[in-house]
Amino acid sequence: MVEPGVLKQLRTILQSYSLLYVEDNVGLNTQVTALFKKIFETVYTAYDGEEGLALFKEHHPSIVITDIEMPKMDGLVMSKAIMQIDPEVKVIVTTAHDDPDLLHQAIRIGVFDYLVKPMRVETLAKTLARCAHILKEELHRKIFNANLHSIFNYQNSLTLLLQGQKVVMANQPCLEFFGAESVDVLRKNFESFGSMLLKHNSFLYNHDGYEWFSEITGNLGKLFNVKIAAADGDHHHFILRYQSIPDRDGYGVLTLNDVTELGLLKLYDATAVEQERLLQDEKMVYGLLEMAMQNGAKIRAHNLYKGLSITNDALITSVNHQEATLQTPYVQLKAIQFEEEFYLTSELFPVTILCTGIIRIDFDAQRVFFNHYRMVQTSPTRRAAIRVTPDSSLSATLLYEGHKYDAEISVMDISINAVRLLLPSLPAGFEPKQSVVLDMVFDTPPRPTIINTPAEVFRIKENQRSYEVVCRYDLHGQAQKNLIDYIAKQQMVLIREFKGMQYEK
Amino acid sequence: MKNETLLYEDESHKCVMFSLEDEEHKEHSLSVNQFLIIQHESAILIDPGSGGIFGELYDAVARHIDPGKIKFIFFSHQDPDVAGAIAEWSVATSAKLIMSQLWTRFMGHYGLMDMGRIIALEDHGARIKFEHDFLQFIPAHFLHSPGNFSLYDSRSKILFSGDIGAAVLSPQNLNKNVDDFEEHRPFLESFHGRYMAANHFCRAWVKCVRKYEVAMIAPQHGSLFKEEMAHHFLEWFEKVEGGYEHCEELYGC
Numbered sequence: 131m132v133e134p135g136v137l138k139q140l141r142t143i144l145q146s147y148s149l150l151y152v153e154d155n156v157g158l159n160t161q162v163t164a165l166f167k168k169i170f171e172t173v174y175t176a177y178d179g180e181e182g183l184a185l186f187k188e189h190h191p192s193i194v195i196t197d198i199e200m201p202k203m204d205g206l207v208m209s210k211a212i213m214q215i216d217p218e219v220k221v222i223v224t225t226a227h228d229d230p231d232l233l234h235q236a237i238r239i240g241v242f243d244y245l246v247k248p249m250r251v252e253t254l255a256k257t258l259a260r261c262a263h264i265l266k267e268e269l270h271r272k273i274f275n276a277n278l279h280s281i282f283n284y285q286n287s288l289t290l291l292l293q294g295q296k297v298v299m300a301n302q303p304c305l306e307f308f309g310a311e312s313v314d315v316l317r318k319n320f321e322s323f324g325s326m327l328l329k330h331n332s333f334l335y336n337h338d339g340y341e342w343f344s345e346i347t348g349n350l351g352k353l354f355n356v357k358i359a360a361a362d363g364d365h366h367h368f369i370l371r372y373q374s375i376p377d378r379d380g381y382g383v384l385t386l387n388d389v390t391e392l393g394l395l396k397l398y399d400a401t402a403v404e405q406e407r408l409l410q411d412e413k414m415v416y417g418l419l420e421m422a423m424q425n426g427a428k429i430r431a432h433n434l435y436k437g438l439s440i441t442n443d444a445l446i447t448s449v450n451h452q453e454a455t456l457q458t459p460y461v462q463l464k465a466i467q468f469e470e471e472f473y474l475t476s477e478l479f480p481v482t483i484l485c486t487g488i489i490r491i492d493f494d495a496q497r498v499f500f501n502h503y504r505m506v507q508t509s510p511t512r513r514a515a516i517r518v519t520p521d522s523s524l525s526a527t528l529l530y531e532g533h534k535y536d537a538e539i540s541v542m543d544i545s546i547n548a549v550r551l552l553l554p555s556l557p558a559g560f561e562p563k564q565s566v567v568l569d570m571v572f573d574t575p576p577r578p579t580i581i582n583t584p585a586e587v588f589r590i591k592e593n594q595r596s597y598e599v600v601c602r603y604d605l606h607g608q609a610q611k612n613l614i615d616y617i618a619k620q621q622m623v624l625i626r627e628f629k630g631m632q633y634e635k
Numbered sequence: 636m637k638n639e640t641l642l643y644e645d646e647s648h649k650c651v652m653f654s655l656e657d658e659e660h661k662e663h664s665l666s667v668n669q670f671l672i673i674q675h676e677s678a679i680l681i682d683p684g685s686g687g688i689f690g691e692l693y694d695a696v697a698r699h700i701d702p703g704k705i706k707f708i709f710f711s712h713q714d715p716d717v718a719g720a721i722a723e724w725s726v727a728t729s730a731k732l733i734m735s736q737l738w739t740r741f742m743g744h745y746g747l748m749d750m751g752r753i754i755a756l757e758d759h760g761a762r763i764k765f766e767h768d769f770l771q772f773i774p775a776h777f778l779h780s781p782g783n784f785s786l787y788d789s790r791s792k793i794l795f796s797g798d799i800g801a802a803v804l805s806p807q808n809l810n811k812n813v814d815d816f817e818e819h820r821p822f823l824e825s826f827h828g829r830y831m832a833a834n835h836f837c838r839a840w841v842k843c844v845r846k847y848e849v850a851m852i853a854p855q856h857g858s859l860f861k862e863e864m865a866h867h868f869l870e871w872f873e874k875v876e877g878g879y880e881h882c883e884e885l886y887g888c
């Protein structure tokens with residue numbers, strides 16, 4: 131009798147594999163097959179070598195257990211033929227004679243193990259457990275190797291194959307960085323990987339309900355900044371990327387690309403004062419661009435065409451001290467050509483980058499070459515509401531403390547909850563937080579649309595000969611509907627106008 | 636409200652169907668549905684339709700939640716009866732707009748150029764998690780659009796199936812409920828036989844859908860399939876033949 135505990139254990143590790151069992155003794159065959167069926171999901175049974183080989187060719191089981199002395203074709207000849215078809219099959223031979231000659235032959239063929247009959251269950255169990263372990267390792271190595279080619283620049287990155295949160299394989303740089311002499315040691319250490327991710331502003335680390343693994347698996351392909359201490363205690367800045375492996379449930383490749391040399395860590399954790407100073411540092415921006423390029427990070431290019439936000443994905447394709455190159459679609463390049471500048475954002479960047487100094491635009495190669503860039507803390511890229519520059523059909527008047535403001539007002543841009551007006555002068559005492567009444571008239575055929583609403587002065591900016599005043603309002607009902615309709619239509623007009631421009635030189 | 640059906644409600648989650656028609660199509664009704672999922676203080680709007688119904692739908696949504704709290708608007712595919720009002724919705728809300736990566740750059744034709752507002756779905760779809768529940772974007776490519784997704788809400792167990800399950804002119808559409816599958820079937824057949832690409836895709840979609848427990852299938856046109864009807868529908872849909880199977884008749888040359 132076999133202990134049910136042992137059987138259950140074997141079943142958990144072996145059930146997904148298929149087995150071919152070859153034994154000419156009918157009684158023994160029946161008995162042992164019944165036992166194997168408790169372990170393996172699929173068991174093929176044959177009574178001689180020829181039949182065994184035929185079954186192997188048809189089903190390609192991963193494990194073969196065979197007797198040696200059998201009619202038609204003996205077990206060793208069959209094993210040799212099988213291993214020529216698939217050298218990775220695990221063949222276990224069994225024989226009644228402890229014959230050193232047979233043993234040597236079996237070794238030469240490359241069988242996995244050699245067991246003397248009668249087989250002792252404990253020995254068989256041990257052999258099968260070892261077999262399962264090796265099959266799994268081989269599978270992991272295969273997955274690892276098959277997926278390496280898809281990993282950007284993997285030689286220099288720390289690369290780990292994970293099953294769930296467990297390490298199954300790791301490359302040499304990974305072992306070196308963590309000071310682990312073997313993958314086994316790393317496996318142990320990696321169990322606390324979450325606590326190795328050090329706290330750093332906007333970086334990935336465990337805090338306030340953020341758990342690193344659910345973050346990376348919930349955002350596949352996204353890049354994260356992480357900080358990890360090396361075996362020598364130095365803090366390193368890595369870009370972490372996690373890719374799940376298609377058709378292999380639970381498996382994924384984690385890469386950590388070391389960008390410490392770019393010296394960007396301090397930029398993320400800087401105090402307001404420090405950041406002010408760092409913002410002036412063009413070398414820092416250079417580092418950010420370099421980091422984005424090295425990691426093939428998807429970044430975004432932003433432009434505004436009369437308030438119309440034009441945004442597309444972009445890639446930094448080269449950075450050197452003379453110039454940098456950005457690849458982005460035609461539409462974006464057109465907007466860049468019009469504005470002679472563009473903004474870059476990325477989830478990897480702590481700030482927005484404003485790029486100027488456009489050297490040239492190559493529309494065929496979809497690239498723009500530029501040589502000036504700086505960090506900015508406020509940018510038009512974070513607008514929550516769509517803003518457009520209105521056409522001439524919109525006019526506005528302002529009532530302040532019951533009096534109509536009678537100088538000429540022009541509307542610079544308008545959104546669903548705010549308008550920016552240009553005033554030649556300010557009424558006395560006019561300042562933010564005060565209430566005004568706004569009258570906006572849209573000259574729409576057949577009759578004009580009028581929006582009359584209380585508003586609050588939100589911001590005043592002094593220009594050389596004028597003032598920009600932002601007023602905020604909260605519209606409801608038909609007035610709100612009318613304004614949405616106007617902005618959506620104006621947006622369409624601007625898109626057409628912008629697209630029309632694309633055919634001009 | 637005649638044009639409104641409550642599909643699901645518990646203490647923190649609610650699904651509502653609106654059935655607003657574009658004025659122009661009223662006499663040959665397409666039986667269009669729009670959907671709203673509310674989870675706590677945020678919402679996701681599904682297939683909000685064309686510009687013609689924008690105002691009406693905006694008001695209908697506002698009766699349930701401040702439209703400013705719409706976090707996502709999901710467009711199952713690129714058709715005008717699905718995404719035609721993307722410009723209006725992008726102005727009216729600050730929601731992120733979710734659609735297949737195939738269609739993002741075409742949205743300029745509907746009046747939206749700001750890719751920063753768009754979340755582009757990759758072919759295998761994606762999942763949005765909230766606490767213990769999730770929304771799953773299930774691939775439905777070539778059924779009919781080549782970049783198409785259905786949306787499964789794990790809390791209500793409703794599958795928002797887009798054009799899949801559409802039935803135009805079926806008498807069962809009057810109360811928005813399929814009570815008799817056999818009676819409804821001819822109306823399903825006429826639509827799916829012409830619009831779906833091939834049986835292969837139908838089966839692939841059913842296979843994906845069966846991973847989830849589905850209590851209701853809510854299509855963009857026509858009536859709801861509840862409980863048993865949903866299973867009838869999946870069984871029927873697995874056998875649907877599409878353009879590939881009828882290529883010769885279609886081309887006739």
Ligand SMILES: [Fe+2]
Nearest residue numbers: 712714779798
């Ligand atoms: Fe459609």
Ligand SMILES: [Fe+2]
Nearest residue numbers: 714716798855
């Ligand atoms: Fe449709």
